[in-house]
Amino acid sequence: MPRVICAGHVNWDITLRVDHLPVADGEAAIQHQTGAGGGSAANVAVALAGLGIPVSLLGSVGDDDHGRATRRELAQTGVDCDPVQTVTDGETAVKYLIVDGDGEVMVLGQTGVNEAFRSGHLADETLAAADVLHLTSQHPETAARLAERAREAGVLVSFDPGRRLGQRDYTATLALADVLFLNDREAAMALDDVTDHGAETVVLKHGPRGAEVRAGDETLTHPGFPVQTVDTTGAGDAFAAGFLASRVQGDDDDEALAVANACGALAARSPGARVDVSWTAVAELLGH
Template sequence: MPRVICAGHVNWDVTLYVDRLPEPDGEAVIEAQTGAGGGSAANVACGLARLDVPVALLGSVGEDDHGAAARAELIDAGVDCGTIQTVPDGETAVKYLAVSAAGEVMVFGRDGVNEAFTAGHLPESTLASAEHVHLTSQRPNTAARLADRAREAGATVSFDPGRRLDERDFSGALARADVVFLNDREAATALGDALDSENRTLVLKHGPRGAEVRTGTRTYTHPGFAVETVDTTGAGDAFAAGFIASLLRGDGCEEALALANACGALAARTRGARTPLDWDGVSELLSR
């Protein structure tokens, strides 16, 4: 049974690796193209599974080839997919990503049915085994209800609202979260309550400049790890997986921050949204 439940988007990513990100009315050269599973919740679930944390994923895909392929990849990674909903005649969400030679990312999305799941699709029996529920971008009411159910079941809650924080009212889920993950852009547009570290742990991701953790009484910082950046897609999700895995094994915020930065660095130095994280690679970076 899962120790962690991740809830949110399950996508199919079409990634174009280009020589540069063009300006408006400009043009870039495509050097390679790949197709693979994506979506923040799915990425974090894969990261946790690779770090030997039993994990289930609540999300939704269409009844199409992309949905079948996304599910197969998740199962192969060791993720419990019993709570992934398949929508008859629906289309799996597809994200089109352009990644420059410097690792910068531009995203174009077609949502499909990745928010068709509801809080009611999570069985009580699955939730009862979980110690932690990690929420990512989804319908605000669904996120708030899942956070309520998690707290009622005695599980802790983390929330990474993602790029659409400034477009959607996530105040309900934010108020119920024990841990909130934000990058610099999201923090600049976040609601005041999201930045409140008196009643929750606030984790701020600064990309190549590392990250920090703020609690009600302490602030912890870590400069990150110097690696050659190839693709930042999914680096924040790998970071979140590392932070959660560290907390679950009993580490404090300082240790969790270092481990999370190591996972993010491993993701940034390889192509794709789902770097196969492993404890040996993490330990190698931490030993520097």
């Protein structure tokens, strides 16, 4: 069975559902509050596990209640947490997700120790046993070294830099990525450079307008699925998980794009960063 390693942030998310997103000096009413595990790498890992893909997670948490709760949640979903580092004198990263009635999200973050892990914390034998290394937003030097090691081991490199793309220099990792995920905002910043020097496969996420895959001279598109949006948190992570799960099982880009859009839609219609993704739910949206 193909195996994926996800590397990046492991957080604790506190989600505040509000009546509207406030403007500067404004105020909104909190309608509901929940706490659960989050972080882009962890979210992708959980979705992959839900799709039956063996997955390991490289990240770091604090030796605190949030870190222990996060580990328990991940282990219960079937994610291999052995590579996750526990920092004894640090705190688990906490993100405050403010979500309005239309599912739009505003994020406030306390970084904590979610970038305390380094490339060396991933054992050579764990990397060698994988088919894909999926990198998410993390320290640029760590991402680049992990990508280099994966290339040396013959492991496909997937990269979803996320909203920090404009704030950090990911040039080295972009040049080493085989598959790159970008949303519209990120593509506006990096697509030209990537097309000239980077990934063989670029997957562009257009939110409710679907997505496209650009591979060489070929472009494939999928319109997405019309769903009632509840919360867009983690939808991009579920999308990436769906694309990778489909690809490692031998599907072509066209099918992988459809599966990815289905997983993103399932996440968008559910509250929170984690969603119960399964092949049964995906098949219902695909009409299979």
